[in-house]
Amino acid sequence: MRKILLALVIVGLVVGVGFAQDKVTIRLAGYSGDTPLMQDVLARFVADKIPGVEVVWEPITEDFLAFVLRTLSAGTAPDVFYVDLGWAKTVAETGLVEPLDDYMANSAVLNKGDLIPALENAFTFDGKIYAISKDFNSLVIFYNKDMFDEMGVAYPSDDDTWATLLGKIAQVNNPGKWYGACINADAARFLPFAFAAGMPFLKDDGTGPFDLASAKLAADWFTSFNRLGISATSAEIGAGWPGAAFISEQAATCIEGGWLIPPIRNENPTLNFGTTFLPSPWENGPRSNYLFTVGYGMPTSPASGRPDLAFKVIEILTSPEVQNYILESGHAIPSRAALLNSAYFQQKDDFAQATKKVFEATALPGTVPFTFGEIGQGVYMGAVGEALTLIMQGEETVEEAMNEAVAKLSK
Amino acid sequence: MKRRGDWVSAFIFLLPLLFTLAVAFIYAFVRTVYFSFTDYNLFHITKFVGLDNYTQLFADYRFVLALTHSLVYAVVVTASQTFLALLLAIVLNQKIRGLTFFRAAYYVPSVASSVAITLIFIWLMNRRGTVNWLLTALGRYWPLIVIGLALVILVQWLQVFSERRHGLPARAFDPALLGISLLTGVVVTTILGQLGVVHPYPMADAVIPWLTTRKMFLGIPLPLLSVMMLNIWTTTPTMMLLLLAGLQDVPQELYEAADMDGATPGQKLLHVTVPAIRPLLFMVITMGLIGTLQVFDQIAIMAGVAPLESTITLAYYVYWNMFGSGGLPKVGMASAAALVLAALTLVIVFIQRRVGFSEKGWYS
Known part of the structure; x- marks a missing residue:
């Protein structure tokens, strides 16, 4: 009788421990806007694939960098979280984000060299890789074909220069019905044009470059649309962002990345649109663009205590199957080098073509990673963004505003 | 002579409050003082830097701007909201028709979420918003x-x-x-x-940038002035309610006596009403000063729209040093700024108590 009891107790303990192990929860935090996609992906590809692991999606609505810094320092960071290239270096410097080199070396499915080299390099600091890029993006001009047809204007093309694009947008502008473009005083849209005109990220002495002739030339052109009244900011149109103004057909063009494609498909699927590269300053001139990418990172000591399982989740989320699924649903361009020849890019519909254009734009010479080095992203972007606002409103000249931006960055 | 048991039971009843006070205030305060002398960034072993953070603060043009803005904001908003609240309270203390409706209606701005109100306000003040349309x-x-x-x-x-x-x-x-x-x-x-006998005046659309501008009015940036007006509108009703409660306690005999002495309405206000509600005025002004010196939410939401230099206040400067710049948090600078803000608040309330309204009441 005693033995039976003892056996029962042991079985009970084993089962109990087994149940306890069943309950490993891996928390995955990302932008709240990704919620429908990520919940779909988790349900299709991750649920029940790793025995004993439950992956919980945590959508973050607050400033994501603030969230990551706060939870890392408090020791409550999620097991897996998005790392945006714009602030990747800042979080790597905390020392509390796990370098993933060893995990990749021991992985059967995710090794160095599987990802596009530029994306691997982007997240590598001091020789260690801190995040696995999940997708990437760059900027293109989106244009509404119906509006250009109605106004009898040629579509924007890859051969356009700053001047010819300005001319086309002026012609397609239809007062009272739609604006030629929706352009905000956004540094992330402006800077690629400044780089194309020859502005370096910083001057050689490490100070702000915005008072250089190249920067002023770009600022003058970039703000001319709004100053001429052929473009308005999204706030003036009453849209949340320029993409929304484009989707609701209140603007004929906008400068956005591949992230605009899913909302078009969801909200205005019959929109007849095309995409083209950002124009160069002069004929056969140089171009520039930003390479945006978001990766998955892990804290050095995850709350679950199981970094191995957290990495398994990253392996699945960046697997060819998941990336192809996300590509074909038009959400993002895969970071795996092997997927760049995907059959999807050959399809002729507007969505596949737009995705292809964004992808080609990232490969053009002059495309630079969206990083800010030692200078905080907030300071750099804030200085330029405010200058652009003042020029667009006609409150300051290009000269005054850009000189002021230099002063702000140097202080 | 109290028995020992009394002390114990009193202490037990006080314990919950003492505990939260010790953890959330004293501990946090001591840590903040400590951090203000270090270069802590939330992650790395700290180095003692002495008064560096404080000297850097006063060398940072953003801090000087924030300090000026906070002072102007506190003085203008507190003065305006106290004056308006007193005026409203006196009106609503009369026997007028629909009194309860007006009391409730005037209180609505204080009940609504300040975040929601600020967002609506931003829409109204947009370059193509309702205000410009009007x-x-x-x-x-x-x-x-x-x-x-x-x-x-x-x-x-x-x-x-x-x-x-x-x-x-x-x-x-x-x-x-x-x-x-x-x-x-x-x-x-x-x-x-x-x-066609009378024509509308041919005027172009008004597109005044209320919130995205660097323009000033009387030395105050327009965006900050907009937040001030918003804040006055949302806080006045709370202050009005407090003063109204005070007004209802003023003995009617005082007014009757004043009437017999032939006092004008203005004299009655200055020499009867105001002295009688002095303790409440002290409270309203003090709460106003503390609240305005620490204003954050409306500024933070406005920060997405308006230039940093046109709206930054001390509390937002503290936040900006932690999470706003895009780099690692400057905890040392933020702590130093937070302590300056605390000291400033104490000093201002002290001055207010000395030269303005003190809490001493009618009978003391």
């Missing part, structure tokens, strides 16, 4: 408005004049006559407008 309408249609008003006055005067000539007791603003005058004014102006 200004455009006014700017365009003022000729018609002026002619319409003139017509109303003329017709009203004619009617009253004719009634009185017939020996009827017509008041200047007789409602029935006023209705006829208004109708005539509107109809005639509309006809004149349609016939």
Whole structure:
């Protein structure tokens, strides 16, 4: 009788421990806007694939960098979280984000060299890789074909220069019905044009470059649309962002990345649109663009205590199957080098073509990673963004505003 | 002589509050003081830097701006909201019809979420928002408005004049006559407008950038001034409610005595009402100063729209040093700024108590 009891107790303990192990929860935090996609992906590809692991999606609505810094320092960071290239270096410097080199070396499915080299390099600091890029993006001009047809204007093309694009947008502008473009005083849209005109990220002495002739030339052109009244900011149109103004057909063009494609498909699927590269300053001139990418990172000591399982989740989320699924649903361009020849890019519909254009734009010479080095992203972007606002409103000249931006960055 | 047991039970009852005070205030305060002398960034072993953070603060033009803004903000908003609250409280302390409705309606801005109100406010003040639309309408249609008003006055005067000539007791603003005058004014102006006799003034759309500008008014940036107006509008009702409670406690005999002495309404306000609610005025002004010196939420939401230099206040400067710059948090600088803000608040309240209204009441 005693033995039976003892056996029962042991079985009970084993089962109990087994149940306890069943309950490993891996928390995955990302932008709240990704919620429908990520919940779909988790349900299709991750649920029940790793025995004993439950992956919980945590959508973050607050400033994501603030969230990551706060939870890392408090020791409550999620097991897996998005790392945006714009602030990747800042979080790597905390020392509390796990370098993933060893995990990749021991992985059967995710090794160095599987990802596009530029994306691997982007997240590598001091020789260690801190995040696995999940997708990437760059900027293109989106244009509404119906509006250009109605106004009898040629579509924007890859051969356009700053001047010819300005001319086309002026012609397609239809007062009272739609604006030629929706352009905000956004540094992330402006800077690629400044780089194309020859502005370096910083001057050689490490100070702000915005008072250089190249920067002023770009600022003058970039703000001319709004100053001429052929473009308005999204706030003036009453849209949340320029993409929304484009989707609701209140603007004929906008400068956005591949992230605009899913909302078009969801909200205005019959929109007849095309995409083209950002124009160069002069004929056969140089171009520039930003390479945006978001990766998955892990804290050095995850709350679950199981970094191995957290990495398994990253392996699945960046697997060819998941990336192809996300590509074909038009959400993002895969970071795996092997997927760049995907059959999807050959399809002729507007969505596949737009995705292809964004992808080609990232490969053009002059495309630079969206990083800010030692200078905080907030300071750099804030200085330029405010200058652009003042020029667009006609409150300051290009000269005054850009000189002021230099002063702000140097202080 | 208290028994030992009394002390123990008193202590047990105080314990929950003492515990939260110790953890959330004393511990946090001591840590903040410590951090303000280090270069802590939330992650790395700290180095003692002495007074470096404090000297850097005063060398940072953003801090100097934030300090100036905070002081101006506190003085202007507290003064305006106290004055308006007193005025409203006196009005709502009268026996007027629909009193409860007005008391409730005036309190609505204080009940609504300040975040939601700020967002709506941003829409209203947009370059193509309602405020500019109203200004455009006014700017365009003022000729018609002026002619319409003139017509109303003329017709009203004619009617009253004719009634009185017939020996009827017509008041200047007789409602029935006023209705006829208004109708005539509107109809005639509309006809004149349609016939093209009166033209709207040809004015371009007003696109005044209220929130995205660097322009100043009386040395105060326009965006900050906008937040001030918003804050005055949302806090005045709370202060009004407090003062109203005080007004209702003022003994009626004091007014009767003042009446017997032949006091004017102004004298009664200054020499009876204000001294009687002095303790409440002290509270309203003190709460106003503390609240305005620490203003954060409205500034933080506005920060997405307005230039940093035009709205930054001390509390937002503290946040900006932690999470706003995009780099690693500057905890040392943020702590130093937070302590300056705390010291400033104490000093200002102290000065207010000395030279302004103190909490000493009528009878002391």
